[in-house]
Amino acid sequence: MSFLSLVVKNPFRNKTRSALAIVGIAIGIMVIVALGMVTGGLKSSTQSTLKAGAAEITALQTGSNSFGSGGTLNESLVNDLLSTNGVKDTAGILRATNTSSSASSLGSNSSQSSFGPGGSISITGIDSGKLSLVGIDNVNGSAFNNGSTDEIIIGKTFAQDQNLTVGNTINLYGKDFKITGTFETGSFITDAGIYMPLSTLQNLTSNDNKISAILVKVTDNANVTTVSQNIESSYPNQLTTTTAEATAGRINQGLGFIDTASWAISLLAIFIGAVGVINTMIMSVYERTREIGVLKAVGWTDKRILGMILGESIVLTLIAFVVGTIIAVVGVEILLTYSPSVSGIIKPSFALDIFARAFLVAFLVGVIGGLYPAYRASRLSPTEALRYE
Amino acid sequence: MNNTENVIEIKNLKKSYDHGNIKALNGIDLTVKKGEFISIMGPSGAGKSTLLNMIGALDTADEGIIKVAGIDLMKTKKLNQFRSQEIGFVFQMHNLIPNLSVIENVEIPMYETNANSSEMRERALELLKSVNLEKKIEQKPTKLSGGERQRVAIARALVNHPSIILADEPTGSLDSKTGEVILNLLKELHTQENVTLVMVTHEPYVGNMAERLVTVLDGKCKTDEKLR
Ligand SMILES: Nc1ncnc2c1ncn2[C@@H]1O[C@H](COP(=O)(O)OP(=O)(O)OP(=O)(O)O)[C@@H](O)[C@H]1O
Ligand SMILES: [Mg+2]
Numbered sequence: 367m368s369f370l371s372l373v374v375k376n377p378f379r380n381k382t383r384s385a386l387a388i389v390g391i392a393i394g395i396m397v398i399v400a401l402g403m404v405t406g407g408l409k410s411s412t413q414s415t416l417k418a419g420a421a422e423i424t425a426l427q428t429g430s431n432s433f434g435s436g437g438t439l440n441e442s443l444v445n446d447l448l449s450t451n452g453v454k455d456t457a458g459i460l461r462a463t464n465t466s467s468s469a470s471s472l473g474s475n476s477s478q479s480s481f482g483p484g485g486s487i488s489i490t491g492i493d494s495g496k497l498s499l500v501g502i503d504n505v506n507g508s509a510f511n512n513g514s515t516d517e518i519i520i521g522k523t524f525a526q527d528q529n530l531t532v533g534n535t536i537n538l539y540g541k542d543f544k545i546t547g548t549f550e551t552g553s554f555i556t557d558a559g560i561y562m563p564l565s566t567l568q569n570l571t572s573n574d575n576k577i578s579a580i581l582v583k584v585t586d587n588a589n590v591t592t593v594s595q596n597i598e599s600s601y602p603n604q605l606t607t608t609t610a611e612a613t614a615g616r617i618n619q620g621l622g623f624i625d626t627a628s629w630a631i632s633l634l635a636i637f638i639g640a641v642g643v644i645n646t647m648i649m650s651v652y653e654r655t656r657e658i659g660v661l662k663a664v665g666w667t668d669k670r671i672l673g674m675i676l677g678e679s680i681v682l683t684l685i686a687f688v689v690g691t692i693i694a695v696v697g698v699e700i701l702l703t704y705s706p707s708v709s710g711i712i713k714p715s716f717a718l719d720i721f722a723r724a725f726l727v728a729f730l731v732g733v734i735g736g737l738y739p740a741y742r743a744s745r746l747s748p749t750e751a752l753r754y755e
Numbered sequence: 756m757n758n759t760e761n762v763i764e765i766k767n768l769k770k771s772y773d774h775g776n777i778k779a780l781n782g783i784d785l786t787v788k789k790g791e792f793i794s795i796m797g798p799s800g801a802g803k804s805t806l807l808n809m810i811g812a813l814d815t816a817d818e819g820i821i822k823v824a825g826i827d828l829m830k831t832k833k834l835n836q837f838r839s840q841e842i843g844f845v846f847q848m849h850n851l852i853p854n855l856s857v858i859e860n861v862e863i864p865m866y867e868t869n870a871n872s873s874e875m876r877e878r879a880l881e882l883l884k885s886v887n888l889e890k891k892i893e894q895k896p897t898k899l900s901g902g903e904r905q906r907v908a909i910a911r912a913l914v915n916h917p918s919i920i921l922a923d924e925p926t927g928s929l930d931s932k933t934g935e936v937i938l939n940l941l942k943e944l945h946t947q948e949n950v951t952l953v954m955v956t957h958e959p960y961v962g963n964m965a966e967r968l969v970t971v972l973d974g975k976c977k978t979d980e981k982l983r
Contacts, residue, residue, distance in 0.1 A: 665839020
């Protein structure tokens with residue numbers, strides 16, 4: 367039998383005690399992994415709103431809320447803005463919401479939609495040629511025709527949530543719309559929405575020639591901040607700009623907080639886990655005092671005894687890592703499967719660094735928790751250990 | 756005296772415990788020839804176990820001379836290497852590791868050698884055959900009788916080809932019939948493997964099976980007689 371198999375075998379001698387230590391550490395690992403998967407997913411979602419091709423600047427009516435809904439701006443501004451220095455392209459969008467009561471007849475799914483805050487669906491009107499400015503580069507199927515009055519495309523999350531696909535129809539504002547395509551941008555907000563021709567939405571919501579926001583794409587060499595300041599100074603008291611970067615920055619700041627919290631939890635887990643492991647391993651060494659005396663009598667070096675106890679401690683925490691990770695992954699998946707409203711917002715991340723971090727935590731707990739008991743075992747006097755009853 | 760012939764040389768060896776209040780060894784002298792089988796007897800507390808522990812380098816003496824297998828134990832720093840290569844212990848209690856199988860227990864001392872897993876297994880099996888336990892190699896020690904456990908302990912003691920077997924009351928926890936089997940086995944293997952055997956015992960009939968009988972009293976050698 368190799369030394370390694372001996373080390374792996376030993377923690378199973380006292381199964382209850384080892385299991386308790388493993389459960390304690392596994393809970394910590396589970397929290398670290400689950401939080402990491404969720405925040406990681408949110409991060410990549412905000413990151414994808416910053417992707418190339420999409421508009422860098424959103425201009426809104428000064429004084430309107432940050433999301434911008436309803437027709438608050440005159441459509442003519444869309445062309446006016448093109449003459450501003452550094453602006454490459456612009457698109458006017460109209461945002462509207464349709465409540466779930468009228469959307470309950472949606473799709474083939476008989477269950478009541480619980481989608482989005484307050485059960486409302488976000489509908490955006492945009493020129494089909496400008497879809498790339500909201501980050502929609504590829505449409506699965508085809509985009510709507512600008513002149514049509516009954517064509518829409520829908521985001522992947524919305525499609526999955528409502529069990530809809532290309533060719534289905536859904537009822538909005540009392541009218542049937544045909545789904546000509548679906549898309550996926552990676553942004554959880556965009557992917558949960560419906561897009562249709564601007565003029566159609568303007569008609570339906572009585573917002574003729576009115577838009578909610580203007581999306582601005584800057585020229586390749588232009589500085590986004592400079593361009594957005596140019597726009598604001600050209601239209602004082604009329605347009606207020608936000609940059610995608612700033613928005614993402616704000617979201618990331620919030621996520622950064624969760625990140626810090628998750629590190630704090632990791633540290634706490636290391637601490638609590640290490641205390642548990644120290645306790646478990648000291649008990650184990652104490653019980654095996656005579657045995658350690660025998661190992662010394664047959665010629666084992668102090669280093670080997672230290673290595674054995676330390677190894678056993680690391681084996682415990684690595685089992686906890688595996689158990690905790692599996693529970694976290696399965697738990698997050700179950701949560702998403704049985705709660706579509708959550709799955710619309712969260713796409714869990716399986717990034718390697720999340721698991722690497724949890725592994726590091728587990729390993730550190732093993733080393734820190736095992737070091738002292740291992741040292742004690744290695745320093746036992748052989749005669750004292752052999753006399754131990 | 757020929758040094759190569761004497762595997763143990765002890766002169767005026769002293770060891771005290773409890774800040775000098777207990778003189779466990781009080782100037783003991785003992786010389787053992789290579790391949791000899793000697794038994795050590797004496798009343799409880801006389802220092803017999805302490806003497807064995809000194810020979811096996813489980814503890815260090817306070818003063819005196821102790822050379823075992825050519826190594827000066829008062830000077831060497833590599834005590835574990837010495838124990839691993841030169842000494843095999845058999846204790847009164849078998850001291851086997853309960854979660855390991857019989858053969859794994861016998862392999863334990865070989866981790867400090869260069870042997871790989873299959874060499875370890877091969878050697879352990881060889882010894883378990885010579886103690887008639889080849890049918891129980893995968894058993895856990897808890898399933899064995901006292902005599903069988905002690906046979907495993909003997910196999911473990913011999914596995915690294917030691918020059919000396921130190922047995923501290925190896926039959927102490929066995930009934931006399933089983934004790935006799937163990938004793939005969941030790942005697943047989945000592946001849947077969949050409950290893951020196953030093954055995955502590957309380958029972959005169961056991962002590963009388965040796966080639967030489969040393970009695971210890973108050974940390975000193977009292978008598979030393981050749982039996983055969
Ligand atoms: N580690 C120790 N600490 C303190 N005292 C000890 C220690 N080891 C041995 N002694 C003392 O040294 C003396 C000799 O002990 P030792 O164990 O060598 O006796 P023994 O001859 O083997 O006795 P027994 O036949 O009962 O086994 C005893 O008085 C014992 O109490
Ligand atoms: Mg004794």
